[in-house]
Amino acid sequence: MSASLLFFIFFALLVLSLLLWASRPSKHQFTPGMDVFEALSQSRHCYRFQQIMQALRPEDTEYLREIGQAALMHTLRQQRRRVALTYLNCLEQEFETLLEISRTLAVMSPEVIAMEEMERWKLSVAFAANCTFLKWKLRLGLPPFSGFTLLSSMASSFARQLDTATTRIAEATVRDAQPSAPGHQNIGGV
Amino acid sequence: MFVQLARRKFLDKYPWFSIYVASTIVQSAVVASAYRIYDVPNMAVWKIAWGSQLIVVSLRFQAVVELTRRILGGYLGIWALAWRLLFTVGIVVMANSLLFSKGDWYWISLNVERGLELSIGATIVALLVFARHYRLPIQRLHSALMIGLCLYSAFFVLDYTLLEKHVQQLAIFWGFLSILTYLATLLIWLNAVSRYPQPAAQAPPPVIPKELYGKLSSELNLRLHLLNRQLTQLLRSEDQQR
Numbered sequence: 001m002s003a004s005l006l007f008f009i010f011f012a013l014l015v016l017s018l019l020l021w022a023s024r025p026s027k028h029q030f031t032p033g034m035d036v037f038e039a040l041s042q043s044r045h046c047y048r049f050q051q052i053m054q055a056l057r058p059e060d061t062e063y064l065r066e067i068g069q070a071a072l073m074h075t076l077r078q079q080r081r082r083v084a085l086t087y088l089n090c091l092e093q094e095f096e097t098l099l100e101i102s103r104t105l106a107v108m109s110p111e112v113i114a115m116e117e118m119e120r121w122k123l124s125v126a127f128a129a130n131c132t133f134l135k136w137k138l139r140l141g142l143p144p145f146s147g148f149t150l151l152s153s154m155a156s157s158f159a160r161q162l163d164t165a166t167t168r169i170a171e172a173t174v175r176d177a178q179p180s181a182p183g184h185q186n187i188g189g190v
Numbered sequence: 191m192f193v194q195l196a197r198r199k200f201l202d203k204y205p206w207f208s209i210y211v212a213s214t215i216v217q218s219a220v221v222a223s224a225y226r227i228y229d230v231p232n233m234a235v236w237k238i239a240w241g242s243q244l245i246v247v248s249l250r251f252q253a254v255v256e257l258t259r260r261i262l263g264g265y266l267g268i269w270a271l272a273w274r275l276l277f278t279v280g281i282v283v284m285a286n287s288l289l290f291s292k293g294d295w296y297w298i299s300l301n302v303e304r305g306l307e308l309s310i311g312a313t314i315v316a317l318l319v320f321a322r323h324y325r326l327p328i329q330r331l332h333s334a335l336m337i338g339l340c341l342y343s344a345f346f347v348l349d350y351t352l353l354e355k356h357v358q359q360l361a362i363f364w365g366f367l368s369i370l371t372y373l374a375t376l377l378i379w380l381n382a383v384s385r386y387p388q389p390a391a392q393a394p395p396p397v398i399p400k401e402l403y404g405k406l407s408s409e410l411n412l413r414l415h416l417l418n419r420q421l422t423q424l425l426r427s428e429d430q431q432r
Contacts, residue, residue, distance in 0.1 A: 007290045008304070008351035011283075015311040015344045022318035023337055026325065095417050102410045103324050108396050109403035112267035114274070116407045120414060121323070127418045 081138050088138070092131050099124055191376055194383050203388065206256040207335065210249040211379075214372075217242040240299040247306050250339065254310055257336055258317055261328055264392055267403070272320055279316045284309040304350050311343035329389040334382030342375040 061080075064073035102120055106112045192211050195201055201208045224238045258276065262269045287305030314336050321328055328336075349367045353360050 004290045005351055007286070008308070008347055011308060012311070012344045012347040012351070015308070015315050015340065015347075018315040018319060019311075019337065019340050019344070022315060022322050023333060026322055091417060091420070095414065098410055098414055098417070100325075102407060102414075105398065105403050105406055105410075107265050107268055107324055107326065108398045109267040109400055110397055111400040111403070112271050113404060113407060114271055116411055117271065119411055123411070123414045123418050126422075127414070130418070130422060 085135060085138050088131060088135055092127075095124075095127050191380055191383070194380060198383055198388065200383060200388070204253075204256060204260075204335075206249065206252040210246070210253040213246050213249050217246050243299075243303060247303055247310075251306070251310060254314060254336075254339060257332055257339075258313075260389075261317065261321060261332055262326070264394055265324075265326065266397075267400075268324060268326070272317070275320065276313050276316055280309045280313045283312040300350065304347055307343040307346045311340050311347070314340040314343070329386070331382050331386040331389055334378055334386065338375040338378040338382070341378070342371055345371040345374075 061073045061076050064070070064076065099120065106117060192208070192215065195204070195208050195211060220242055221235075221239050224235045228235050258272070259269075262272050284305045287308050288301065291301035291305070318328075318333075318336065346368070349364065349371065353364050353367075
């Protein structure tokens, strides 16, 4: 089989598969009325990061084995894995909300920055891959506890960074919110 | 198809698409006449056939551009980004197609056409993926016309690639496959043009100042980065523990 044959067949099949995927009816639609700032001010799950990790410390469950309650320890670990999975789902939701906001902004903007859009796309791909990998690790019962504990110190600084970012968004909005051009509608106070 | 386009008053709404449909009818008539006049296929018939085919494929490309503009034209920022991206996709795919066809210069016209068709298919798919990413609504009529154009392009590439080595011996069978593909595409378009209502004029989307977009966009990226880093650190710390 020649390289040419493989290239064209592979590419044509790729085009057909992507066409099939992209032409499915979409569950989400662009919502021009979306209130960007309300969405931005929604509660952030990363703030619960520390508590989640505290609950997942191996020491919290290890003592049960020492006192001969291995079965209870396993049950507890299973429950905590479920908690971690729920936490990951919430993080995923938060990420999706931020992406949704950025899409709305891009659609409403008369000019978009290609590099930032590309960066966002790369981030969304990386996040989806990491999240799926972690979820499977937890589902398969691979050691989830040790890894979580190392992050406790990181959690507070992460929350601080998020706070700074949100404050900057609010400041930028207050500074830049001006009446829009004639004929153009303004949205959500933006 | 052309009658239906005229009946539904789509001719002036989609001029390039209508011209493309008309051109396929004219091309069939021209090539059939050439075969009748020259009796035995010769260089003149070959030139007429491929010359007219080049015009038809160019018009297909124009029809795709017209539909793309209809779908994305209302979103200024997105359109500015999309046309550059789609143009790049088209050029890259076309260049790769020609590169992979190297050595078959005797069949240059067919290879160029295959490259153009693949390029058209890739551009349409990139547009649909792009619109899906930004959650942009696509009217059902536009979607069906694009799907028809893309299916024809993809099947043309498949048909030609599979029969490439035996295209002379299997010329009749290849012609039959091409007609079958075109008829299937025509049925999709006919169904769309007959059933779907004329797309209503969409109100322009609300606009925000571009400076505000720039600031919010980078801040949002920062937040996305932080969330992503949280996950990455989680994964790395797990590896370090082992």
